Amino acid sequence: MKKIINEASQVEEQMVEGLVKAYPDYVKRIPGTTVVVRSDKKTGKVALISGGGSGHEPAHAGYVGKGMLDAAVAGAVFTSPTPDQVFEGIKEIATDQGVLMVVKNYTGDVMNFEMAADMARDEGIKVDEVVVNDDVAVDGSLYTVGRRGIAGTVFVHKIAGAKAETGASLEEVKAVAEKVIANVRSMSMAITPCTVPAAGKPGFEIADDEMEIGIGIHGEPGTHKEKMQKADQIVDQLLDKILADIDFAGSEVAVMINGCGATPLMELFVVNNHVSDVLASKNIKVYRTFVGEYMTSLEMEGFSISLLKLDDEMKTLLDATADTPAFKKL
Amino acid sequence: MKKIINEASQVEEQMVEGLVKAYPDYVKRIPGTTVVVRSDKKTGKVALISGGGSGHEPAHAGYVGKGMLDAAVAGAVFTSPTPDQVFEGIKEIATDQGVLMVVKNYTGDVMNFEMAADMARDEGIKVDEVVVNDDVAVDGSLYTVGRRGIAGTVFVHKIAGAKAETGASLEEVKAVAEKVIANVRSMSMAITPCTVPAAGKPGFEIADDEMEIGIGIHGEPGTHKEKMQKADQIVDQLLDKILADIDFAGSEVAVMINGCGATPLMELFVVNNHVSDVLASKNIKVYRTFVGEYMTSLEMEGFSISLLKLDDEMKTLLDATADTPAFKKL
Amino acid sequence: MTDSKKVIEIIKVMAEIIHENAQFLTDLDAPIGDNDHGINMDRGFQKVLSDLPGVEKDDIGAILKKAGMDLVSTVGGSSGPLYGTAFMKAGAAVAGKYEINASDFVAIMEAAVGGVQLRGKAEKGEKTMIDAMIPALEAIKKGVSEGKSPAAFLADGVAAAKEGVEYTKTIIATKGRASYVGERSIGHQDPGATSFTLLLESIAALY
Amino acid sequence: MTDSKKVIEIIKVMAEIIHENAQFLTDLDAPIGDNDHGINMDRGFQKVLSDLPGVEKDDIGAILKKAGMDLVSTVGGSSGPLYGTAFMKAGAAVAGKYEINASDFVAIMEAAVGGVQLRGKAEKGEKTMIDAMIPALEAIKKGVSEGKSPAAFLADGVAAAKEGVEYTKTIIATKGRASYVGERSIGHQDPGATSFTLLLESIAALY
Numbered sequence A, B: 001m002k003k004i005i006n007e008a009s010q011v012e013e014q015m016v017e018g019l020v021k022a023y024p025d026y027v028k029r030i031p032g033t034t035v036v037v038r039s040d041k042k043t044g045k046v047a048l049i050s051g052g053g054s055g056h057e058p059a060h061a062g063y064v065g066k067g068m069l070d071a072a073v074a075g076a077v078f079t080s081p082t083p084d085q086v087f088e089g090i091k092e093i094a095t096d097q098g099v100l101m102v103v104k105n106y107t108g109d110v111m112n113f114e115m116a117a118d119m120a121r122d123e124g125i126k127v128d129e130v131v132v133n134d135d136v137a138v139d140g141s142l143y144t145v146g147r148r149g150i151a152g153t154v155f156v157h158k159i160a161g162a163k164a165e166t167g168a169s170l171e172e173v174k175a176v177a178e179k180v181i182a183n184v185r186s187m188s189m190a191i192t193p194c195t196v197p198a199a200g201k202p203g204f205e206i207a208d209d210e211m212e213i214g215i216g217i218h219g220e221p222g223t224h225k226e227k228m229q230k231a232d233q234i235v236d237q238l239l240d241k242i243l244a245d246i247d248f249a250g251s252e253v254a255v256m257i258n259g260c261g262a263t264p265l266m267e268l269f270v271v272n273n274h275v276s277d278v279l280a281s282k283n284i285k286v287y288r289t290f291v292g293e294y295m296t297s298l299e300m301e302g303f304s305i306s307l308l309k310l311d312d313e314m315k316t317l318l319d320a321t322a323d324t325p326a327f328k329k330l
Numbered sequence C, D: 001m002t003d004s005k006k007v008i009e010i011i012k013v014m015a016e017i018i019h020e021n022a023q024f025l026t027d028l029d030a031p032i033g034d035n036d037h038g039i040n041m042d043r044g045f046q047k048v049l050s051d052l053p054g055v056e057k058d059d060i061g062a063i064l065k066k067a068g069m070d071l072v073s074t075v076g077g078s079s080g081p082l083y084g085t086a087f088m089k090a091g092a093a094v095a096g097k098y099e100i101n102a103s104d105f106v107a108i109m110e111a112a113v114g115g116v117q118l119r120g121k122a123e124k125g126e127k128t129m130i131d132a133m134i135p136a137l138e139a140i141k142k143g144v145s146e147g148k149s150p151a152a153f154l155a156d157g158v159a160a161a162k163e164g165v166e167y168t169k170t171i172i173a174t175k176g177r178a179s180y181v182g183e184r185s186i187g188h189q190d191p192g193a194t195s196f197t198l199l200l201e202s203i204a205a206l207y
């Protein structure tokens, strides 16, 4: 394991510190926690909180700021944060309008966030949640835990965050978040594994001519291994699964080509080139495209494609001003 | 070589296509060239053009847009673009106020851009250039080609771009670009090499417990190899060289922690944590910090630190609005 | 059967055994999970260990509850809320007691398993810690009802838990992260079932 | 010595030899450069090759000029402007001629070397193509002045170029990308000096 870190045990702490030191005009840390909040608390609106394990940077702390999240909670690498941390975040950002938790659908995340919500409700804070499950690699009907939440989560942050910024009620913000969740689908692949610093070795092994299809965002193996293919063929495979899940034909979509951490941006653009062509050929109109690292898995090399089927409300909210360290919209 | 591409020979073409398809509201391509220009030509201002080999994404096409570049020219991977391509770019963006070329100090880049400038001058276009040489790893006095241009170039794009946007003259835009160049210093390291697609094998070999210090941005070996160290020690080493080159004490700086392509953002934040502490201890005030991938070398894992010593003019211009695919300032 | 002091001793052994097996548990989590179960458990039990001095004089219920709260607030992931709830519910089952007997122990185990099921909603056969917990609970109950000694019924429990771990190798996961790899989970034993077995062995080691 | 047709043949051989050695030249560029010299040269000469049909009826000056323009517009990097200028200047030196003799060839070589130095400002001893070009030029000049046959003076030129390549192994680069690696450049031969030698060998191969 060769990494640019100090002690493996300090990596989460030093990451959060490095982030708040980089962007003091955007974010601050709640002392003694791994919770990052907007440097100026915004009242008069629903507050949004999200989070998960560390190792997904810029998610989630990078999305704290105007028009997106009010707080992000970071657990240990790839490990959901604990309820007390989430609770600290909720307390800090809570407004009279209430708090919406944006949780990714993992057993651990759901349990920890819900325990935190219980703690907050005990103190009279209005809390609700949405659970993002955009990953079509794992089929919701076969496995009772349902689809995972991956890069599509960023669209939930953006759109629900913009809605909250308008002063909408908790019910309204939740409703639009659920609309995004109902309309966003993603799928990932990887050509290299990644190594949790504290574990010291990679999460899976893979041959030089192989790839993992259907990976999640925690360095875990995917649904299956295959012989390596050309970018266009990989795109076809991922898009096939995504397009089979919702009928996107004739609609307008937002596209996210998300790098898993070590993928050169050049390759993400090569991927987008074909994604764009395939969508055009299927009469799916691309309204906005986002290419970059939005929800990573440490130094994993691979990518995910997310498609969000838009309506007018989502289009307006997607285009609303956002100003956060990792996502800006003028 | 395992890469998410189609044919190695198509990678530059498909990258440019993928980029313009992703951001049609920002950029378009001059047909038949690898030149990317603003989708709406801006007149009444000095036009800025930059470029270099491909493989540095988001540089340079990602910086085309309001408040930064008017055109970016992409060569083959790590190979300076040819004069005819640069010339096409210059012709397309030229305004009465003239064109400023922002060139990185490499023999090839300088020769190709200067040949293009000659061609443009022959057609009566006013063209001037600045040559960025921020890399302190290679000492300007010992080797006659001088220091290289690396990530600090992005500060030149930002600040000269903002100056041009104000309607300043070519002389004024050039002067502020040269002020940035005079005040920015950078240095890089890497723990893995990268592979030019057409070459098929990595630019250097490196053991599991080694790192390369003083690398450039073209996958070339650095000034020397060393045993791998902790992040804080690496930062100390790079900062020592940077701080020895200009006296930053007592001044305000912009900091860029730039990932080389495969470095997890988590590690860049760990790096920034120590950079920030060291600067504070040396009475250097951090005015703005930028952590991310700004000038990459394909899938190289490593980072560079850039420090720009600011004055009031540069502060204002750094904070001016910018709206490009890869760099936004609200 | 056990006083507060002994419970403290047991928890120390648990922390030690989890620490020794941290890499092993993490490695089990790699092929079917996310490569962190041992890291998570170790982080949690080290916190529990460091907080033991503060509860030495407390009743067994309070000691277990504190351990549960520590686990909830340090482990994270799935196992944090699950084991945390298990310990907290176990503590509630013997609240106020400084000394417990075999049937209290059965109550502790029932509360722990109930807590995991309350949170995680897993049944037997879903390839989770439940597949070690329920057989162990049943074996212990049977042993206690037959009047076996703690050493004997704990040994029965450990044996049943181990069988449960073996059983997890043969099935597809339908709960937790391992469910994502589908058929690929077959052949791998469940990390959580394994850590539960180690915890039960830690208890058995002191009888 | 040579007519237009033969120049076309020579350029075909150049393209072929560069293509065959593309990987070799790229590999030479890895330790002290950026791993692309052969890729660059090959891309350029393939373009030159594909444009030959269009200049077959032209004079030698025009053929060389077209090759130079093609190299400038396809090679990129340092070698593009350098070799491109070399060919363009060489073409200018024999503008309008359909047949050249030995002293024309000397003029071509002088113009080519002059072009590279005009653009690149390198002197001998800086570990560039110049370290093969200048010795080759001198050897050819000497051979021509001694009245040697083209085969003989070209062989002298190739031998001198090869010595120049060997010499580049012994020195630190102070021009081009290899200058960045400082002392580490010692022991490695210069890719550009090597490609120049291959080009000269391509000419010699036809005499």
Ligand SMILES: Nc1ncnc2c1ncn2[C@@H]1O[C@H](COP(=O)(O)OP(=O)(O)O)[C@@H](O)[C@H]1O
Residues within 6 Å of the ligand: A078, A079, A080, A107, A108, C029, C033, C034, C036, C037, C038, C040, C041, C076, C077, C078, C079, C080, C082, C116, C119, C120, C121, C122, C127, C128, C129, C130, C175, C176, C177, C190, C191, C192, C193
């Ligand atoms: N719903 C559930 N009910 C019971 N146990 C579960 C459930 N989900 C997961 N587990 C247990 O948790 C273990 C994984 O724990 P851990 O790796 O620490 O958490 P995570 O999966 O969040 O990384 C699994 O091996 C399994 O035994």
Ligand SMILES: Nc1ncnc2c1ncn2[C@@H]1O[C@H](COP(=O)(O)OP(=O)(O)O)[C@@H](O)[C@H]1O
Residues within 6 Å of the ligand: B078, B079, B080, B107, B108, D029, D033, D034, D036, D037, D038, D040, D041, D076, D077, D078, D079, D080, D082, D116, D119, D120, D121, D122, D127, D128, D129, D130, D175, D176, D177, D190, D191, D192, D193
């Ligand atoms: N200033 C110069 N004068 C002459 N030749 C040079 C000069 N700079 C570089 N070269 C030659 O160019 C070669 C490298 O070419 P190439 O790899 O194609 O370009 P780049 O260095 O831009 O990647 C070197 O081996 C050297 O012979």
Ligand SMILES: [Mg+2]
Residues within 6 Å of the ligand: A078, A079, A080, A108, C034, C036, C077, C078
């Ligand atoms: Mg986990």
Ligand SMILES: [Mg+2]
Residues within 6 Å of the ligand: B078, B079, B080, B108, D034, D036, D077, D078
């Ligand atoms: Mg090059």
Ligand SMILES: [Mg+2]
Residues within 6 Å of the ligand: C029, C033, C034, C035, C036, C037, C077, C177
């Ligand atoms: Mg796990």
Ligand SMILES: [Mg+2]
Residues within 6 Å of the ligand: D029, D033, D034, D035, D036, D037, D077, D177
């Ligand atoms: Mg080169």
